[in-house]
Amino acid sequence: MQRYIMKSLEVTFVFFYIIALFIIALDQFTKWLIVKNLELGESIEVINNFLYITSHRNKGAAWGILEGRMWFFYIITIIVVIGIIYYIQKAAKGKWLLGVSLGFMLGGAIGNFIDRVYRQEVVDFIDTYPFGYNFPIFNIADSALVIGVAMLMIQMLLEERALKKEKSHGENGTHHS
Numbered sequence: 001m002q003r004y005i006m007k008s009l010e011v012t013f014v015f016f017y018i019i020a021l022f023i024i025a026l027d028q029f030t031k032w033l034i035v036k037n038l039e040l041g042e043s044i045e046v047i048n049n050f051l052y053i054t055s056h057r058n059k060g061a062a063w064g065i066l067e068g069r070m071w072f073f074y075i076i077t078i079i080v081v082i083g084i085i086y087y088i089q090k091a092a093k094g095k096w097l098l099g100v101s102l103g104f105m106l107g108g109a110i111g112n113f114i115d116r117v118y119r120q121e122v123v124d125f126i127d128t129y130p131f132g133y134n135f136p137i138f139n140i141a142d143s144a145l146v147i148g149v150a151m152l153m154i155q156m157l158l159e160e161r162a163l164k165k166e167k168s169h170g171e172n173g174t175h176h177s
Helices: 002-037 070-090 096-119 140-171
Strands: 043-047 051-058 122-128
Touching (some): 002 051, 002 070, 002 122, 070 096, 096 140
Antiparallel strands (some): 043 051
């Protein structure tokens, strides 16, 4: 029985890393398509006044902050990747939502890290105008990071809710051992 449980945990961890690998592959493939098929600044309309595919480069972080400080991004990304792998191994046991969220964040972090190492800039191309606002251009890795963080927040809210429920059952004397 213990061997079966250990095997299923290994499969679970592998699944989280497969998610990360899928995101990295999709991110790098879409960036390659942009670099090969569009000139820098060229834009293709997908949905008028809402969604465009625009070839853009970013030498910084979101909104171009910390532009040109690649060494900073290398160090931070390595620390983040190590932390995410640690949490996948230690905290994601039996917590699918947590593991999937960490897989998304791992894939996103590595996807942009690859760009920074090999191109010295990040390829962005998803250009949106939600409610008329010119949102910063982003990519698949950025999307994966945002989705991963959102899932992590949901996981944290669910855990907090479960703790409150467990605590209230214990205080009301309805908890049975």
